[in-house]
Amino acid sequence: MLPSMPPRDGPILALNDLRKSFGDTKAVAGVTASFGRGEYVCVLGPSGCGKTTLLRLIAGFEQPTSGDIELDGRSLVGVPPERRDVNVVFQSYALFPHLSVRENVAFGPRMKGVPASEIDQRVTTTLQMVRVLELADRRPGQLSGGQQQRVALARALVNRPKVLVLDEPLSALDRSLRLAMQDELRAVQRRTGVTFIHITHDQSEALTLADQLVVMRAGRFEQVGSPAEVYEHPRNRFVADFLGSSNVLEATADADGTVRLAGGVRLRAAGPAAAPGAVLVSLRPECVRVEREGEASSSRENQMAGQVIRVSNTGPLTECRVDVGGATLVAHLPQRANIAEGERVVVSVPAEDVVLLPADATDAQ
Amino acid sequence: MKAGWSARATLLAVLAFLYAPVLVLVLYSFNDARFSATWQGFTFGWYQRLLESPETAAALRSTLVVSLSATALATVLGTLLALGLHLRRFRGRATIELLLYLPVVAPDIVMGVALLAFYVAVHLPLGRLSIILAHVSFQIPFVALIVKARLQDFPAEVIEAARDLGADEGAMIRHVLLPIIRPGILAGALIALALSVDDFLITYFTAGAGASTLPIRIYSMVKRGVTPDINALSTLLLAATLILIVAALKLQKRPNPESM
């Protein structure tokens, strides 16, 4: 164990040009980032993007090919997993089948030589926090998936790690349980103040939970920032696409600061003007306004005439596809939207919701 | 497709064929007749005669010493071998796993010849020790394969979880790995014990003149002539191996180690 140190102000976890290759495969291809104390970090990416390798590097199950990981200002390179103040909640939970819930949670403190009386008290407190104290004498085989999840969380948190890494912790749960557990994870993180690094491929989970969102692809960090920042100002097409369905259209930026879509429609963006040339325009479906021809106020920005191709009701909102001449826009309208297929409509997008992305962003790096 | 009457009749005939001879043998171990195959009445006499025979007692002692020590050694070596093969990635591992099957499929007589040749070449005197060493070499693969099957039943993440929670390698082995694979080790040991108690041919080649295990004793009794006390001894040996096997199968079928 690292000796206890006075609180410091620097980042709790810093990755410095971290790389890991398996043969010719670059699982982590040079990532640099730092995360603050008490932050809830979500690492979001499709399967095979290297997020699991990143987790294993932080936990110490793999050693980096090059680069450095610093925990609270100290390099972790060469430090075995049992001597890092990092704990893991495994995707399979990996509870010890031969030990009771209480013994599972007590395992970490016992290995670290914590006095028996203190172990008892810490285990009880932690089990209480994740609300499974009444299951303390059961075996993992007798628990439901959600209960095993809570025990796995308790078993990691009882060690008071500086960083807790969670590997797709909710992927094995059904939808309603997943939503409930999201709230609970967030509450436990707030209460303990431990930095969580939560790995997931579910964008809504990441957007809901994260203070800091990392979007990962092919071993690299595509974008790091707050969920709002990343959602509203994706840096490239991949991020825009991956964070929920977005309208990404090819366009040309002109010298006057406007962009021209392929069909000739001209849009004004509120942000800094792009250099003249090819760009991509990202329009979030919920930012696209659709009104019947004649009912639309002429003061709206970025108006386009179009025709409704398809209206589908997807529960809380209505999804509407509109042909605006050369492009199809997807718009999410409130439930009560009173628009029928085939109707002529006026589509508009506020200038601040027109996000410009570099063209060919997917290959930019 | 349902089984036709001919398939079901074959099944019954096969079961009768497999069991009838052995049941006859067991039955006649209680027959109060020295030579005749006609039923002369019930007796425990042959068992009693068996208990009074000093040769049988010596063979029983030999069997116990040989089988228990061979099994102990093979269980340790086989378990460690399974752990090494399962948990470590190294070059040649696939070849080694294939080689493990060689002692399993090699004809007993070839192994017997080979071990005898080896003992003669290195001037190892034949006796209990040479039998034990021979038994261990055919037991190791069985123990290793059974323990490996157990290891494959639980996720490797459990081991990483132990390390993550602060257990060094020794603590992880003691507190996590061994408790989880214990049923597999026990099952492997019981199978190895049954194989050892049961073995005739390899023992026959490696025993030399002095040492005689129970199967060797049965063989020499049969060679001298058919007597009902062979039936009695056979019945006892059958009972012993069957108990071992049933216990091993029960352990192996155990889904989780939690009931330990």
Add this chain to the structure above:
Amino acid sequence: MRRGRDWLLAWTAAPGLTYLGIFFLVPMLLVVVFSVLEGTPDGGVRPSLTLDNYRRALDPLYLRILARSAWLALLTTGVSLALAYPTAWAIRTGSPRRRGLLLALVVIPSWMNLLIKNYAWIVILRREGVLNTALGSLGLIDEPLSLLFAPSAVLIGLVHTYLPFMVLPLYVALDRMDWSLVEAARDLGAGRAAVFMRVVVPQTLAGVAVGCTLVFIPTLGAFVTPDMLGGPDSLMVGTLIENQLLQVRNWPFASALAVLLMAVAAAALAAVRRLQGAAGPGALA
């Protein structure tokens, strides 16, 4: 990169492998070496290379024994297959609740001692045995039949010993088979025989191959059964090896015979592995 971590586990395979190296591989190699050395009249070997021991196996006297062994092993395999296929079929297609019990009943005899199983046949087949006594008391025969110490008795003993090893892989193959194909074939109008030959048999061939290997290899090297149930005209390779080694003390010739036996076993295994393709070594166990 592991920098000495897990060094305990890194070396655990070593003692077991070393043991198998010393007490399995080295003895096996020693037999190969002995098989190409010249023997001495006093039962030793002389360090001069020769292939005479293998040539001797082709001597008509011994060739007849080798041929008989191969024939008896093939016959045992064939009879076992003919009995085991319908047996496995009946177990697999019968009530699911009884499958485990029936399978256990077939497998349990494989754990009974070989000597005891063979001895049981002596009790039954000998002149004063159970069968002759029963037939005699029923008045069906006047003179006891000479059933024992003949090739047919050896065949019965071998089938009795190795039949379970045929049923088990066949059952596993039938169990893993895609049974929806059977229904599909019936649906397309195939008769029972056609379904069996064109759908079931091809899918269980790997199981048949494993079963045949598990019966053929040990049968070919059998010693106990021909020794106990056979007469002078049912000598097999196993009995010949034992005789040459322990009685005649011709080590090189016994070794050459053992090498030939091992070669046939290895060839059979290799053939099965080819047939199984990617199924891996586990499918043999």
